[in-house]
Structures are given as C-alpha cells and as structure tokens.
Amino acid sequence: MHARPSQLSFDELGTPLREVTFVVLDLETTGGSAGKDAITEIGAVKVRGGEQVGELATLVDPGTGLPPQIVALTGITSAMTAGAPRLAQVLPSVLEFLRGTVLVAHNAPFDSGFLRAACERHGQAWPRPPVLCTARLARAVLSRDEAPSVRLGALAELFGTDTRPTHRALADARATVEVLHHLLERVGNLGVQSLEELLALARESAPHRPTQRQRQKRVLAQGVPSAPGVYLFRGPREEVLYVGTSGDLQKRVRSYFTAGERRRRVRDMVALAERVDTVVCAHALEASVRELRLIAAHQPRYNRRSRRPNHTWWVAPTAEAFPRLSVVNSPRDGALGPFPSRRAAAAAVDTVLDVVPLRPCTQRIPATGASATPCALHELGRCAAPCAGLQTPEEYAPAVGALDDLVGGRDDAALRAAADEIDALAARERFEAAARRRDQLAALVVGLGRAQRLAALAALPEVVGARPDGRRGWEVAVVRYGRLAAAGVARRGVAPMPVIDALRLGAQTVLPGSGPLRGAPVEEVRLLHRWLTTGGTRLVVSEPSWTEPARGAGAWGAWAERARPVEVD
Template identity: 50%
Template sequence: MDSSTVATPSSPSRPRSRWAEQSGFDELGRPLRDVTFCVVDLETTGASAAQGSKITEIGAVKVRGGEVLGEFQTLVNPHEEIPAFITVLTGITTAMVARAPSIEEALPSFLEFAQGCVLVAHNAPFDVGFLQHFAREQARPWPAFEVVDTARLARRVITRDDAPNCKLSSLARVFGATTTPDHRALHDARATVDVLHGLFGRLGGLGVQTLEELQEFSSRVTPAQRRKRHLAEGLPHAPGVYLFVDDADRVLYVGTSRDLRTRVRSYFTSSETRSRMGEMIGIAERVRAVECATTLEARVRELRLIAEHKPRYNRRSRFPERTHFVKLTQEPWPRLSLVTKVLDDDAVYLGPFGSRKAAERCVEVLHETFPLRQCTGRLPRSPSRSACVLAELGRCLAPCDGSASELEYAAVVARVERALVADAAAVVDHVTTRMETYAAQERYEEAGVHRDRLAAFVRGVSRSQRLRSLTGCTELVAALREQSGRWAVHVVRHGRLAAAGVIPAGHDAHAYVASLRAAAETVRPAPGPVPAASAEESEAVLTWLEQPGVRLVDVDGEWALPVAGAARHLWLTDVGARAREAASPFADRRGLAPEARPAR
C-alpha cells in the first residue's frame, strides 16, 4: 500500500454484517443502525505521544447500518527513524514513509473524513489520545466526537469461555472477522468493524438498541446488586481492606480503598459494571473491613489476604508462590538453571518471573549472548566427555571435552554475572544487532522472537535489581506528607512492610517514629531478590518510596541501583510492546489499561 491518502466508497467485496439485518430498533434515542461510525486505528513509533512517539499510519472505515460507506488510509512520515522494534511489529520501515505526508497534512484529511461520525477504536484512549495530542500541537480545534471503545465493550460482554482475553486478535477470531489484524492500520480498522458489529449483535440481545443505551450499558445494575446496599452500612470512611464473604464465611473477594465505605457502596451502584462482580455480590452475605493507617498498608494487607485466602473472584495476586527464577549455579563449571525456590547457596538469582515462559526467554537470550554450557547436571572439575553440537556451532566453550580452561570459562561466567547484576549492555547490544539484521532482511518473525527474548530479559533484570536494592536494606524508614497535612510513616525491613502509621497532630515526630520502629515486625534476612515478602508486596513498597515527596528518615544498608543497570534499557521494551501491560509479571492479563495499547 503506498503512502498516499486513500478514501474510497464502500466496496461490494466487503460483505454486509449479519448485525445489519437485525430489526426492531423502536426505542427512543438514536438507533445504532442509523448512526454513522468511523472506526479508526493508528500505528505509531511508541506508546506515548506525550513522550515523543509519532504516528506512522492512519486507517479508518466509515460504516452505517452494517454497510461500509468509505475507507481512509495513509502512511505518515514521522521525520525520524522508525525503531527496529516497530518495524518488526508493523512491517513499516523508514523508507516506506519517506515520501508520505506529515501529520500536519494527514490529520486534517482524516478529520474531514470522520466529520459527523461517532469515533470507534479498540482501546480508544490510545488512538484518540494520539490524534488529540497532534491536534493540540497544530492548534487545531478538536471536534466534539462521541467515542465508542470496543475493548471496553468487550470486557462487559466477552467471557472466559469466549476468549482468553479482549485483544483485537482474540475478538476477531470470536466474531469471525473477514480481516485478520496484522498491525497495519486499515486492516486492523476493518477487523475492528467486524468486532463492533459482533458486539452489537450480543448487546442487542441485552436490550441495547440505541447509541444512548450503548454508552450507558456499562452502568447497568441488577436488582440483586441494589438489594444488598445495606452491606456497606457501618463501614468507616477510612483507608483499608474489605472482604466479601459468603454464608459459610468463605472469602469471595478482597479489595482495598482509600475510603472503605464509599468503595463498597459502589458495588451496589451504577459504577460497578464487571459481570463477575455481579455474580459475586449475589453470593455475598457480609462484608468485613480491616481499617489501615495508610493506603500502602492497605495495599500490602490486601496482597497478603489474597495470598492467604485465594478468593475465587480475585483474578490476580492469588498465587505469589508461583514464581520462577533464573539461577547461575555455583559449581566447577557453572550453568543457567530454572528454579522455583531461592536457596542460601551464594548463587546469583534473577527474578522473580511470573511465568516460566518469561524465564525461559531470559535464559535463551543469555545463551545466545554468552557461550555457557547448556547441558544439565554437574560436571567434574576435570570432565572427559564428548562435545555436543553447540560446541561445533561456536555457542559453547565445551568444558566437557577440555576445550576451555577453567580460567577461560570463569571469564565468561563473570560476564554473565555482570549482565545480571550490574550492566546489561552486552546482552542488549548483541540482541539488538541481531534483531536489526533480521529486520533489514525482512525476516520479521525471527526478529520478533529476539524482540520478545530481549524484552523478557530487560524487564526481568531491571525488576530483580530494583527488588534486590530494597531487600538488601536491613531497615528503611520513610515518610510522606499526606493531603491532610499529616505525615505517613512506613518501616520497611528487607523489602517487607514492617510497620505503618500517621503522626498525630501536635505529636513529637521523632518520638512517634521511634515508637513505631520499636513495635515493628521483626523480619529475618534470607537469600534472593525477594526474601522477606512477595515480589508484588516489595514492588508496592518501591512504588510508594519512589513517588515525589517521600523523605528518607533512616536507612540501614545501601538503597541504590547500579549506574549501568537494566532500568536504562526499559524504553526498548516500551517501544516493542506498544504498552506497559506486561511491565509487572503479576498484572491482570485480561485488563486493558486506558493509557496503553493492547497487543493484538
């Protein structure tokens, strides 16, 4: 497809959707069959326009009543090199956009095409946010578009039995889309049209027939939900944790809030829309509350209670013990090994990883960069075996047949340890070069494999270094002034929250902190990046500590990251993933954050 703007009338090759054949739109409001929708999709150089990412392609389809009225497509010249990650993802190269119009030319053409329509996008905040950003840059008035988000609608309609998630690719399969999403803007917009019509078909069976009903659908509340509003009575207006329990006192769901009473009441009002929550409320008989001194304490207690009770309606954090580590073993000829537990054996551990697949990708990228042995089992100090095929390929120093001396092998092990603990540049540079070579040869599938391996490695090493920096501190005391003007104080020991409190008005701050430390939980040190708490708890503590305004009261230990640590390479994973949804291995895989673009 060339770089010129294309706007075409409907084509007879595009079949009329079955949704268009439905009848009975007699409700007040604008019937969906009479609304003109402009389904838009963008390809970009990154995940955030505010951080400098640019648009590289715009694709849009105009539909009404199930009939395609026209299509719009244009490549966009970002006037900068397109990162190799994006070329792998989309197939759009810098050469392809060299003669394409700039966004200053493309945006007015798109806005003219979409005039008078309701905008539709899959994860609309991403696409619409980019368009609005560049409209502001051009001092161009943004039309008062109404917006429909197919990702948001799908989360209200699609069940786990239908699809494992609400990605565009998954929904396209569910609804039998005639176009397969492939990260090209017009193709993805066409697939979104079919998804939109498929969602309309399901929503029609739920009584949604007008645009107004469509916009309000997420605000529907069942009578069963309303009848249980009394469960919120008596709860405090304070931060803490709430637990929904059934008639057998089994914990169904655990949540946290800055205001317990207000949050629990929302489950019985229009602001609670998740179908599984409606089912949970139908079973719940009581709500228990645990009032907490600070929001961080509430978050940590929530994680601990979820891990303890494993409530059936909590989707995340239920199994913190299901983690994986990459271990650089301590033996005469060290190797990389996948383990689920950290031992006190002086070995170097990388992790935790939320999935074995992510850990395996990390091992693969290390083996590709460093010629460590890949055979399992221990080797004696003077082995006498035959070399494997990896030695013939130059991917292993082959200590098994005496090809490498202990000194030579130890030098490679030291480089691996440095990559895991201090400086990941050797791995990043090696894999990036390979990836760019594959991309230049248009071997995008192989480049994509290397992209995924590198992303897993950078995220894993960065997380491990951040956690190790905190868990290595015997004690850390920090304070933050809250909006009320009072100081929230936390005592953290080996990465575990040991005490939390708020200094009362007029109270001596030093005396309060001293008493809080004296009453804090005793935490014993243990090996590994997360010895005293779950990784998610330590990450929650880190997030609180790293926010602006936090003051360190006392630190027993050294809380610092390596100067050349993996954190400086995280931008590569942001570009490659087009989103931050996998930044934490413990995130809800089905969730679609409003500021991020889902993978397809």
C-alpha cells in the same frame, strides 16, 4: 456540629431519601425539540420527606404563535401567553427554585433538555442537579404485567392519584409527585434507601439492575467505617470470598449492593456473602500491602489474582560442576527475575546465553567431564564442550562469574559486548538481525534493571519514607527487607519525627530470607518500591544507604528506551 451541605451530587453515597429535597418539574412547550421550540408553561413542586414545601407555576410568552395541535392538547392559547413574562425573566427564579435539589420529571431528558438549552440561550449557568426520571424508575420497579405502560396517565390510574395529568404543567407536576411517592414506597422493598441507589436504579438498563437478593444484602454494609483499609466478604462457612481495598471502606462496600456493580462474578459473590470484615489502615499503601497478604493467605476464589498471587518465574544457574541456566518458580540466590510468565523467563535465558558464555545444552555433566562427542554448538564456537572433557570446571568458572556479575550489577561488560555486536551487524547492513538482537538486549536490560532495583530495596534492613497526604500531613511507612513493617500518619499540625520514631520502635521485626528479594513477596516489594520512589515521597531513614549498582542495568535504561520503547516499572 456542621450542617450538611445543601448541594447534592451523583457522587454522594448514602444520602437517606428522607433528607433529599426533590423538585418535580413539568414543562409545556410549542413542540418537541429543545433547540427549536419554546417553553409555554412551567410547573414545579418542591417536596422533602413526603411533604410539599413549595410550588412554582407560570405561563411563559414564547414570542411566537402556538401550533393548533399544541392548543388542542394543552388548552393553552396565544391569548393566554400574550401577557405572560418572557423566559429570560422567569428562568432565574426557576433555577433558584432548583438549587440544591434533585430534579424529577416524567421523561426527564425532555424537560431537563429544554431547561439546559434555555440556560445556554440566555447566558445562565446550568446548575447540573441530579436528575431522576420517574418513567425509567417505574420501569425499573414495576413489572410489565402490573404496568404495561409507564405513561404518566397510566401510572396515575394505576396508583389512583388524587391529581390526574391534564397536559398543564402544574397539574402534571402534582400528579408526578404522587407517582414518585408511590414508587419510593416500592423501592424500599428492594433495599433502596439512599439517593445514590435510587439514581442508579433508574439509570441502569434491565440487565444491569441489582437483583433483589443483592439489595437485601446491603445490611452487610452496616457498621463499616468510613476510613481507608481492606474489606473481606465471607461466605456461609466463614471462607473468604473476596478481598478488596478502598480509601473509604463504607462507600466501597455499599457500592456492591447498588446498580453500580455490574460484574456478574461479583454479583454471584455478593449473593453468597454472609458477612463483611474490615481492617482499618493508616493509609492507602498499608491497605494495598494488607490486601496482597490476605489474598495470598486465603486465595479467595472471586479475586482474579487469587491463585498464587506471588507466583513468578526466575532464571537461575543449576547447582552442578558445569552450571546451566534453568527456569524455576522459586527465587534462589543469584537468580534473575522476577518474570511474569515462563515464556518471558525462557526468552531471557536465550538472551543471557547470547551475552554470557554458559553452555546452552541441558544435560548434566559430571565434574570429571564425559566422553560424549562434541555437538554442533562446539563447531560454531558457542560451547567449549565440557561434555567431551574439553573444558574443566576451573576453565568454565569465569562464565559462571560473568553471569553473577551481570545479575548483581558488578560488571556490564556482557551488555557492552552485545551492544557492540549489534553495531557491527548494522555496519554490515544486516539490519533485520541487528534489530532482533537489539530488541532482545533491550528486554534483558529492562528485566535486569527491574531485578536490581527490587533487590537493592529488599537488601536494606530499614527504610523509612514519608509522603505528603495532600492535607499538609504526612503518610509514613517503615520498610524492612522489602516488607512493610509499620505504617502511620502524622496529621496536619503534628510534628512528624516523634511519630516516625514511635513507628520505628513498634515496627515488626523482619528476618531476611534467602534469594534475591530476601524472602519478600515480589508484589509487595514492587509496591513499596513504587511508593518510595514516586509521589513526592521523602526518604527519612535508610540503614545502610539505599544504593543501586553503578554498573547495573540502570545505567542502560536510556539506551533501552531509545532502542525499544518498553514499559519500565
């Protein structure tokens, strides 16, 4: 059984207050500035679990005379400090006394600031202990009616402490210990039982402090495992209010009941919550995928992306004799996408029409043609006027094929033609027009590249990836048709291939659907693609081989980056 490390930190969650060692410190100085004035007396009391375990007290020779007002306030005279040790002699003992504890002081920034400045002057390393200010803690715990003032003397009188502050270091430290213990009794009623919660309570300003209702709900975190996974807050009717993911479920769920959680919307959610369910996952990727699926299934109202998280837009040809481009919200075979908004999809339509000779009009034209009068687009050479019977479906078919080849990455002739046109515009010194066309083409290249990368992954019956877990083990994922089918971990010292074989045997069966992504959710395919292609992930299995089109937009990525800096995922 391993002993708990003695050094505590701000990041350690869930340390019971009874296990915390506090050093309550008070300093007397020659004035109020850590950079200019000197320490004249140090008093410190070490307590743990409500019991005193040590004291340290000493006068310090400041090397200078004491101002009259300081003598009058503290009763410490130059004669008293003349034979005392200098700070350089005392400081190592003080720092050793502080080691592995939480530093407590009334108006703590003053005392910790003096000690930190002393360490800098005398070449000592400041141990950076957690710091608790009893003045700020009192203001967080006590109402202004009960405690109009949070001066040490006023609090000592309020609580009826045995030791009263006298502006001498040890007496004031002892009084602060009693005040601290009374305040700790109060914070228990607020549901504060850990060091992290106590520090957060004292640190936060009034508008950000957790409500009493929020703290009372901390019992919902009991029994939550310390493991990666997904958590679900449920309301009084068993409805899912919020879904989240974390590498440590226990720490994350506990944080909702502390001052660290400032979001008003989430605080309202916590007030409604009646239960927290968890799903333990093998690693972060599985947790992220499960989070996406649960949000899509439950649409929890407190998740920002809860409303149709997989809602995206696509550009697809219509099913008619003379197909035209339309913006749709469901993927079809041959569609280009996904796009994050309808506006982005509409912009892609305009650019595609510049590089592929599809008709830009929106009317439905029968296969036998029509007798309409050709519009101005025909006069401009942008349409062969099938609406007027001047083009047959067979004559129109090459334009449809060009679109299909462009989206599928089988032919980049349309991109090359557009790039040549941009060069021609620049050669004629039509720089604004060239820049506009360049930006449009770069955006199309980025959209095509994203679509082709995701479609290539979604087309594969099975891909297995293994990523180093940072502890000399492996995180493993089995992906089928763009969906996570199984996840596991081969710990350090465990042969990974038997683990991978077992995961493949027990993986979920996935049947491909229709559309460019074979029915897989966009966000899930994107997440899996990023995991498989970054972070040192190794491809263990790919059936068939994972390839992307040779004449696809990927070959134009460098051109797009030079033409227009665009974020590519």
